[in-house]
Amino acid sequence: MRLTEDERAMLAGAAGEPRRWAIEHQIAVGEFFDAADLVPVSQAHIMADTESLGESGVRFLETLAAAPEPERRVRIPTLTDPRGLDFAVYKRLGQTDAMAALEARTIAALKSFGVLMTDTCINYQTILPPTRGEHLAMGDTGVVIYSNSVFGARSNFEGGPSALAAALTGRTPRYGYHLDAHRRATRRFQLDVRPHDLSEWGALGGIVGRACGSYWEVPLIDGIENAPGSDALKHFGAAMASYGSTALFHMPGITPEPIEFAGSVPDTVRIGRAELDAFVTAYGATGDKVDVVVFAAPHLSLVEMAAVADALAGRPVHPDTTLLVATSPEIKHAADRMGLTRRIEETGAIVAAGICFYQSYAAEMAEANGWQRLVTNSAKLVNIIGGYGYRPTLLSLERCVDSAVTGRVV
Amino acid sequence: MPTVLKCHPGIGPSVTGIALVAKDNFSARYDLDRKTGVFSRPTHALAGQSYAGKVLVLDQAKGGVATAWMLHEMKSRGLVPLALVFNRVNPILAQVAAFGSVTIVDRFESDVTDLIQTGDELRIDPAAGVVEILNR
Numbered sequence: 354m355r356l357t358e359d360e361r362a363m364l365a366g367a368a369g370e371p372r373r374w375a376i377e378h379q380i381a382v383g384e385f386f387d388a389a390d391l392v393p394v395s396q397a398h399i400m401a402d403t404e405s406l407g408e409s410g411v412r413f414l415e416t417l418a419a420a421p422e423p424e425r426r427v428r429i430p431t432l433t434d435p436r437g438l439d440f441a442v443y444k445r446l447g448q449t450d451a452m453a454a455l456e457a458r459t460i461a462a463l464k465s466f467g468v469l470m471t472d473t474c475i476n477y478q479t480i481l482p483p484t485r486g487e488h489l490a491m492g493d494t495g496v497v498i499y500s501n502s503v504f505g506a507r508s509n510f511e512g513g514p515s516a517l518a519a520a521l522t523g524r525t526p527r528y529g530y531h532l533d534a535h536r537r538a539t540r541r542f543q544l545d546v547r548p549h550d551l552s553e554w555g556a557l558g559g560i561v562g563r564a565c566g567s568y569w570e571v572p573l574i575d576g577i578e579n580a581p582g583s584d585a586l587k588h589f590g591a592a593m594a595s596y597g598s599t600a601l602f603h604m605p606g607i608t609p610e611p612i613e614f615a616g617s618v619p620d621t622v623r624i625g626r627a628e629l630d631a632f633v634t635a636y637g638a639t640g641d642k643v644d645v646v647v648f649a650a651p652h653l654s655l656v657e658m659a660a661v662a663d664a665l666a667g668r669p670v671h672p673d674t675t676l677l678v679a680t681s682p683e684i685k686h687a688a689d690r691m692g693l694t695r696r697i698e699e700t701g702a703i704v705a706a707g708i709c710f711y712q713s714y715a716a717e718m719a720e721a722n723g724w725q726r727l728v729t730n731s732a733k734l735v736n737i738i739g740g741y742g743y744r745p746t747l748l749s750l751e752r753c754v755d756s757a758v759t760g761r762v763v
Numbered sequence: 764m765p766t767v768l769k770c771h772p773g774i775g776p777s778v779t780g781i782a783l784v785a786k787d788n789f790s791a792r793y794d795l796d797r798k799t800g801v802f803s804r805p806t807h808a809l810a811g812q813s814y815a816g817k818v819l820v821l822d823q824a825k826g827g828v829a830t831a832w833m834l835h836e837m838k839s840r841g842l843v844p845l846a847l848v849f850n851r852v853n854p855i856l857a858q859v860a861a862f863g864s865v866t867i868v869d870r871f872e873s874d875v876t877d878l879i880q881t882g883d884e885l886r887i888d889p890a891a892g893v894v895e896i897l898n899r
Binding site for chain 2: 378379381382384385386400401402405406407408409410413434492493494509510511512513514515528529566567568569595596597598711712736737739740742
């Protein structure tokens with residue numbers, strides 16, 4: 354790889370051990386993908402929840418964070434993905450003091466790098482939306498696909514260590530979605546159905562992602578007549594990235610980049626009502642007892658928070674069911690201020706800030722609370738949570754709320 | 764003479780181990796019971812099987828950014844695969860290897876899940892971009 358003078362100095366350790374580690378890591382990744390050089394990035398976003406980090410990951414962060422301040426400070430605005438635990442509600446969720454202690458250590462380490470503790474996977478809605486052509490190092494698959502597709506920004510999936518490396522060097526290896534050549538469409542889908550709600554947008558994303566099945570496929574989705582809106586595209590992209598490891602999609606008339614195919618125009622795969630219904634029905638469990646209803650993954654926007662409050666309409670949550678709503682700290686503050694948090698919590702539901710269920714010791718919560726049947730409107734969560742021993746069901750927001758109130762899948 | 768498979772140069776130290784092969788994909792968060800070291804996702808082709816110390820031969824990486832930290836944590840407890848031999852990995856698995864958690868190679872001349880069988884003894888040389896099947 355071609356390195357600048359500044360980059361060679363970092364590699365030689367002249368800028369301290371954290372930056373030496375960071376650029377060495379980036380060069381190894383870059384060479385694996387035949388990157389020609391490193392590209393400056395304007396934001397980094399770090400996934401560093403304690404469930405994933407474990408004791409070993411926290412110790413790694415603490416060791417780097419022990420470097421002198423000029424050597425450890427991040428070089429670009431650096432945000433965090435959701436945390437493992439919300440100190441305000443963790444005991445109600447069956448999480449332990451040991452988890453809270455690990456979380457506190459992680460937060461202290463990240464703050465000493467100068468990281469901004471945004472604790473959210475909807476930073477593109479709430480913190481600083483990317484702009485077209487902006488190179489980024491985003492550490493959440495949903496954030497990457499939204500930033501690439503809806504804004505036309507440029508990021509690969511950056512795991513926690515790599516996003517931290519980008520924060521410390523201010524750059525990332527130039528491969529994958531930083532390059533024009535990888536951003537052309539390789540698959541083509543035609544929608545013959547208009548999704549009814551966010552759960553169906555997620556299901557559509559899941560269908561496309563499952564059909565693509567690779568980080569390197571770029572689907573083009575035709576047939577969307579009206580702009581779906583930010584929350585719909587959020588659920589659509591997050592589910593596609595989850596089911597398919599997909600990082601970029603194009604929607605003619607909706608997304609900003611010109612439509613080009615990587616080679617010859619691929620065959621069109623049609624998706625209609627039958628495919629959509631079959632996807633949802635595969636998770637169906639009408640009549641089953643509901644243990645937990647979760648609104649998360651991605652974090653709820655303020656508009657979604659209002660929709661949950663409206664759907665509950667003051668009805669109490671069933672005593673044998675837990676209803677959890679997870680959003681970002683910013684949106685939680687806004688919801689507090691506007692009375693939405695009170696309207697949701699007075700029904701017995703829990704509003705958590707800065708956590709996102711599956712990143713929050715989901716297996717331990719299931720064991721502590723005896724949870725199995727999980728109902729959600731997030732197709733992404735439905736895909737993930739089976740590996741944690743849950744039996745998930747995908748429903749609309751309104752039917753999720755009705756299930757929470759009656760204690761049965763409706 | 765061992766069978767020699769060529770691939771793109773990978774990341775990590777050379778290792779020798781036993782293959783566990785499936786035509787399926789991989790995510791640490793979605794598919795694994797990281798406490799016990801087995802595939803836990805009921806629909807995974809390797810559900811119930813132990814991955815610790817094995818060379819996993821699979822198709823693609825999927826989903827999750829979290830795999831980068833998770834394999835590091837799994838390695839600290841000795842419950843990590845020895846190596847990942849895939850048709851195509853995503854950036855996260857390359858980053859996992861660069862973080863020192865596991866040896867990784869990908870991009871073979873044909874479908875690696877057809878070339879290698881479960882139980883094969885493999886020697887992986889990432890710097891050279893070579894996987895040898897020692898028993899065949």
